[in-house]
Amino acid sequence: MSYKKPDRKKKRIRKSSSVIIDYSMVKSFKKKHPEHKLSKTEYSRIVKQFNENMMEAAVDNRDGIRLPEMLGLIMLVGYPRPKRKIIDFAKSNETGEVHYHKNWDTDNKVVKIRYQNTLRGYSFRNCRFWGFIPSKRFKKMASDAFKKSYEKYVYVDNKNVV
Numbered sequence: 001m002s003y004k005k006p007d008r009k010k011k012r013i014r015k016s017s018s019v020i021i022d023y024s025m026v027k028s029f030k031k032k033h034p035e036h037k038l039s040k041t042e043y044s045r046i047v048k049q050f051n052e053n054m055m056e057a058a059v060d061n062r063d064g065i066r067l068p069e070m071l072g073l074i075m076l077v078g079y080p081r082p083k084r085k086i087i088d089f090a091k092s093n094e095t096g097e098v099h100y101h102k103n104w105d106t107d108n109k110v111v112k113i114r115y116q117n118t119l120r121g122y123s124f125r126n127c128r129f130w131g132f133i134p135s136k137r138f139k140k141m142a143s144d145a146f147k148k149s150y151e152k153y154v155y156v157d158n159k160n161v162v
Contacts, residue, residue: 072117
Protein backbone atom coordinates (compact mmCIF):
# COMPACT_ATOMS: atom_id res chain seq x y z
CA MET A 1 0.00 0.00 0.00
CA SER A 2 1.48 3.37 -0.99
CA TYR A 3 1.76 6.27 1.38
CA LYS A 4 1.39 9.92 0.40
CA LYS A 5 3.66 12.23 2.35
CA PRO A 6 1.95 15.22 3.94
CA ASP A 7 2.63 18.67 2.51
CA ARG A 8 4.60 20.38 5.28
CA LYS A 9 4.33 23.83 3.68
CA LYS A 10 0.54 23.75 3.60
CA LYS A 11 -1.36 26.10 5.90
CA ARG A 12 -2.27 24.45 9.22
CA ILE A 13 -5.32 24.95 11.36
CA ARG A 14 -4.36 25.18 15.00
CA LYS A 15 -6.54 25.00 18.05
CA SER A 16 -6.59 28.38 19.74
CA SER A 17 -5.23 28.35 23.25
CA SER A 18 -6.54 30.52 26.00
CA VAL A 19 -4.88 31.90 29.10
CA ILE A 20 -5.87 29.83 32.09
CA ILE A 21 -4.64 32.20 34.79
CA ASP A 22 -5.77 35.77 34.39
CA TYR A 23 -5.66 38.74 36.69
CA SER A 24 -9.25 38.26 37.90
CA MET A 25 -8.23 34.92 39.46
CA VAL A 26 -5.36 36.58 41.29
CA LYS A 27 -7.68 39.37 42.45
CA SER A 28 -10.24 36.92 43.83
CA PHE A 29 -7.46 34.97 45.58
CA LYS A 30 -6.16 38.19 47.18
CA LYS A 31 -9.68 39.07 48.30
CA LYS A 32 -10.14 35.64 49.85
CA HIS A 33 -6.67 35.50 51.45
CA PRO A 34 -5.43 39.05 52.14
CA GLU A 35 -2.51 37.77 54.24
CA HIS A 36 -0.74 36.50 51.08
CA LYS A 37 0.95 39.12 48.91
CA LEU A 38 1.33 37.43 45.53
CA SER A 39 1.90 38.88 42.09
CA LYS A 40 0.39 37.28 39.00
CA THR A 41 3.71 35.65 38.06
CA GLU A 42 4.16 34.17 41.55
CA TYR A 43 0.58 32.92 41.54
CA SER A 44 0.96 31.30 38.12
CA ARG A 45 4.28 29.75 39.15
CA ILE A 46 2.61 28.17 42.19
CA VAL A 47 -0.28 26.82 40.10
CA LYS A 48 2.09 25.39 37.48
CA GLN A 49 4.21 23.70 40.17
CA PHE A 50 1.07 22.24 41.75
CA ASN A 51 -0.04 20.86 38.37
CA GLU A 52 3.43 19.41 37.79
CA ASN A 53 3.29 17.66 41.17
CA MET A 54 -0.16 16.27 40.37
CA MET A 55 1.07 14.89 37.03
CA GLU A 56 4.07 13.20 38.63
CA ALA A 57 1.91 11.72 41.39
CA ALA A 58 -0.63 10.38 38.89
CA VAL A 59 2.14 8.70 36.89
CA ASP A 60 3.96 7.31 39.93
CA ASN A 61 0.95 5.89 41.80
CA ARG A 62 -0.66 2.76 40.44
CA ASP A 63 -4.08 3.62 41.85
CA GLY A 64 -4.00 7.22 40.64
CA ILE A 65 -4.60 10.35 42.65
CA ARG A 66 -7.63 11.94 44.21
CA LEU A 67 -7.97 15.58 43.26
CA PRO A 68 -8.40 18.16 46.03
CA GLU A 69 -11.84 19.45 46.98
CA MET A 70 -13.30 16.03 46.01
CA LEU A 71 -13.19 16.87 42.28
CA GLY A 72 -12.44 13.34 41.15
CA LEU A 73 -9.82 10.70 40.51
CA ILE A 74 -7.13 10.62 37.81
CA MET A 75 -5.37 7.37 37.03
CA LEU A 76 -3.45 5.68 34.24
CA VAL A 77 -5.10 2.52 32.93
CA GLY A 78 -3.79 -0.04 30.47
CA TYR A 79 -6.11 -1.21 27.71
CA PRO A 80 -5.72 -3.72 24.88
CA ARG A 81 -4.60 -2.37 21.53
CA PRO A 82 -7.51 -0.90 19.55
CA LYS A 83 -8.89 -2.91 16.65
CA ARG A 84 -8.15 -0.18 14.13
CA LYS A 85 -4.56 0.05 12.96
CA ILE A 86 -2.60 3.09 14.10
CA ILE A 87 -0.24 4.51 11.47
CA ASP A 88 3.38 5.21 12.40
CA PHE A 89 3.83 8.48 10.52
CA ALA A 90 7.58 8.81 11.16
CA LYS A 91 8.42 5.45 9.54
CA SER A 92 5.86 5.97 6.80
CA ASN A 93 7.40 9.34 5.84
CA GLU A 94 10.87 7.77 5.68
CA THR A 95 9.99 4.77 3.52
CA GLY A 96 7.01 6.01 1.53
CA GLU A 97 4.95 2.96 2.53
CA VAL A 98 2.37 2.62 5.28
CA HIS A 99 3.75 1.28 8.58
CA TYR A 100 1.67 0.60 11.68
CA HIS A 101 2.47 0.81 15.39
CA LYS A 102 2.72 -2.69 16.84
CA ASN A 103 3.09 -1.76 20.56
CA TRP A 104 5.62 -4.54 21.07
CA ASP A 105 7.37 -2.66 23.84
CA THR A 106 4.18 -2.72 25.95
CA ASP A 107 2.95 -6.20 25.00
CA ASN A 108 0.16 -4.84 22.72
CA LYS A 109 -1.27 -2.58 25.44
CA VAL A 110 -2.01 1.15 25.32
CA VAL A 111 -2.35 3.62 28.17
CA LYS A 112 -5.28 5.93 28.73
CA ILE A 113 -5.60 8.70 31.29
CA ARG A 114 -8.92 8.25 33.08
CA TYR A 115 -10.81 10.90 35.01
CA GLN A 116 -13.65 9.74 37.23
CA ASN A 117 -15.91 11.83 39.41
CA THR A 118 -18.87 9.51 39.79
CA LEU A 119 -17.33 7.44 42.57
CA ARG A 120 -18.84 7.09 46.02
CA GLY A 121 -18.13 10.25 47.99
CA TYR A 122 -17.97 12.53 44.96
CA SER A 123 -21.46 13.91 45.13
CA PHE A 124 -21.64 17.37 43.66
CA ARG A 125 -24.23 18.75 41.32
CA ASN A 126 -23.84 18.07 37.59
CA CYS A 127 -20.69 15.99 38.03
CA ARG A 128 -21.44 14.11 34.81
CA PHE A 129 -20.95 17.31 32.82
CA TRP A 130 -17.37 17.74 34.04
CA GLY A 131 -14.48 16.59 31.92
CA PHE A 132 -10.72 16.43 31.95
CA ILE A 133 -8.41 17.14 29.03
CA PRO A 134 -4.78 16.26 29.84
CA SER A 135 -2.01 18.48 28.54
CA LYS A 136 0.39 17.30 25.86
CA ARG A 137 3.14 17.12 28.46
CA PHE A 138 1.03 14.92 30.75
CA LYS A 139 0.22 12.58 27.85
CA LYS A 140 3.90 12.29 26.96
CA MET A 141 4.88 11.68 30.59
CA ALA A 142 2.21 8.96 30.92
CA SER A 143 3.27 7.29 27.67
CA ASP A 144 6.94 7.22 28.66
CA ALA A 145 6.17 5.81 32.12
CA PHE A 146 3.87 3.16 30.63
CA LYS A 147 6.57 2.04 28.19
CA LYS A 148 9.04 1.61 31.07
CA SER A 149 6.76 -0.37 33.40
CA TYR A 150 3.42 -1.26 31.89
CA GLU A 151 2.90 -4.18 34.31
CA LYS A 152 2.61 -1.73 37.19
CA TYR A 153 -0.66 -0.16 36.05
CA VAL A 154 -4.21 -1.45 36.26
CA TYR A 155 -5.18 -3.39 33.14
CA VAL A 156 -8.80 -3.29 32.01
CA ASP A 157 -10.33 -5.35 29.25
CA ASN A 158 -12.54 -3.36 26.88
CA LYS A 159 -15.58 -5.29 28.11
CA ASN A 160 -15.03 -4.55 31.82
CA VAL A 161 -15.67 -1.35 33.74
CA VAL A 162 -13.27 0.09 36.31
